[in-house]
Amino acid sequence: MTANGIKHNELRQLVRSQLELLLNQGNLEGAKALLVPVKPVDIAEAIEGLPESMQVIAFRLLSKSEAIEVYEYLDSAVQQALIQEFKRQEVLDIVDKMSPDDRAKLFDELPAKVVRRLVAQLSPGERQATALLLGYEEDTAGRIMTPEYISLKESLTVSETLTRIRSLANASEVIYYLYVTDASRRLTGIVSLRDLVVSSTEKTLGEIMTRDVVFVHTDTDQEEVARTIQRYDLLAVPVVDREDRLVGVVTVDDVIDILEQEATEDIYALGGVQSDGDNYFQTNLITVARRRVVWLFVLLITNTVTGTIIRSQEELLQQVVTLAAFIPLLTGTGGNVGAQSSTVIIRGLNTEEITDLGPGKVIFREALAGILLGGILGIVATVWAYWLQGNFFVSLAVGISLIAIALLASVAGSALPFLFRSLKLDPALMSAPFITTAVDVLGVLIYFNIARVILGL
Template sequence: MAADTDTLDDLFDAHDLPGLERWVADHPPHEVADELARADGVRAALLFRLLDKDRALTVFEELDPPDQHKVLAELRGEAFRDVVEEMDPDDRARLLGEAPAKFARQVLAGLSPRKRSMTAALLGYPDGSVGRYMSPETVALRQRRTAGEALGVVRERGADAETVYTLPVTDDQRRFVGVVSLRDVVLSDPDRSVTELLKEDYPLVEATDQAEDAARLMQEANVLALPVVDSENRVLGLLTIDDAFEVIEAADTEDIARQAAAAPWSGHYMSASVVQLARSRVVWLLLLIVAATLTVNVLQFFEDSLTAVTALALFIPLLTGAGGNAGSQAATATVRALAVGEVRTRDLLRVAWRESRVGLLLGAALGAVGLMIGSVLVDVPVATTVALSLVVICSWAATVGATMPLLAKRLGIDPAVISAPLVTTLVDATGLLIYFVIAHAVLGV
């Protein structure tokens, strides 16, 4: 891939348009999209204009909305309208949902009446809801049809639909009653009733439900498309597997950023400016510095103990590091379990009890090592203090790390906000308290 990138840069530097045209023709859409995302607006627009119409749309839909904005900002007139007009309605709604209001109005004004109406309907759903991601262009069947008639409907209307592999089935009032698969329709006797092929216990969601929850449901149920209905159970569209993947990827990216104590941001890393990257991280770092003053206060409070037994200071980095790591591991495991539905907020006490025992075992293992190291470096009483502290701190850190995301979820806060660095900072301060309390009990200082 590096060689391809170097060649592309050389082609740009040499202003070799025929070479650039060959490059975009020889590479698959996802690789072209990656290069568009990496490039500045002018280069991205130039590459995009060298694509033929069908490939241009495929490449464009591979881009994240910020990178789509970058390309569209350099296009004008007919090229601009063609791209936006041919996009799938759900992709167009996401593009406009993240765009400035002036840009969104410009795009909507240039759409055909049918596409404008469809896009406006999707934009009417709350941000982050399934309604923003569903495809309204679906083929729905009436349950009284036969397999042969259903196949005729698919042939007639399937070209305008995003997918025809999962076919919602409705009654005469358009209320959802189940789904049939295209495979069953094709392989069945043409006179067989659609009702006989119906999967009635198929999962579904309402348009106002959270898109991430719907995508996780698809993952758990192993389905390629999920029917989306309104409050009266009428079919509005389908959430397709490709859109579900994008939702999960965006949610995981946000969680990873928050767990690393950074604000989530969209777009390609290589196209982001240094200022943008720094801005996404600086707020959390400032907050963590303020939180870290707790550790300084603890050290000041126990200054006499450190003066009496200076060897205690040698093991502070070891204890804070071990406690912080144990808390981060537990927090990460809990956030992940919450995201995939393996634990719920009502499991808080069970999770706390489980992780406290896990931390106890980890602390015992680390304490044994700490006892040996401390006995060699200093003396047995200090080593004993370190070992006991490791046991208690690890158990405490694992309990805190596991329960904080659950408490955040119960309070309506994104569990990922209770990030590993925040847990680490809290455990550092409380771990020192535990250390000096045990030192006072064992050493009498």
């Protein structure tokens, strides 16, 4: 909470609503004064909440230095929209002063023609830094790292190092870690700012540095980079090339963005919604519908297959009509059990919690869980079905079917994520519709066959 006791979300909404009101009134001086005490990240969120016609006006109220910082926090869709409205020089002033990793992220979203023009007009140093990052594959450490760091030699004393830091601090994104390299730029050690401050000024970096350095390579996947920083509680991790030469660092603020992005993509995927990393609620409805309709078509076809199976059992249903009443209960419960299994497995794959167990043990464990859940639910369903219909054999068929379907759903929910990952497909996106398909189609078949056996039909 703030000093005035206002929660962050309430403060953000207050700033946005007041900013919109002042802009509607044409009170630009009032709007400018309103934004003075507000932090850049909160200004960015306030601007994103404004109507598109007001976003450019609000952004132009910021000072040049503040505009650059605010721009880095904006959603990529808003960044692109603002670029279209800026004059060429305004664009260059902002883009040239952005940190290289944020600039590369922006260029990933812009049309190639616009990127070529902007890169050509950057200052030589920034052009080289940007070209370096854009040369690496997307979603790797090389693409998200910043080349703005401080590297030093082992022979420097603590006193000399402190003097050097003062002169280079403004040109570096990271000063809490200092990286020690040899003559070939190979990473040999690391010194924290804390260790530097508490050491004798006459000691050399070689005497106080840590030689066992945690690092990643330029082609390391960004999720693995995030897990490395999380595992070792780092504020930044150095990035080296194939020759172990230091080329950049990935900072914890970038990792937080990555973790949020990956979690969002997985959650969307579990719901059968394709995501390209854009803000869902700022995406136009045509694009939203296109992303969501794919798996809805899959489920539509699945339901058609399920309906065909039910029609093929018309003779059985005519003799025991009450069987039809429990089909939604069985398929719905099976779908929920499968969704639970797939959710925990996909999460375990992402966090590597189940890597050591292996697919076999994990699937077997989920199968046992499915039998246990099915047994509990089966007893309840048997009693419930008998109370509703008064037919013991129908209620017994429902209970036994529920055990079998829960087992099927648990196995499908745990096995399919492993299968799709081995096929280089997204487990989260692929699992949900296929689990629904398996449970709906096979569940109905299991139910009718168990009912035939028990009822003797």
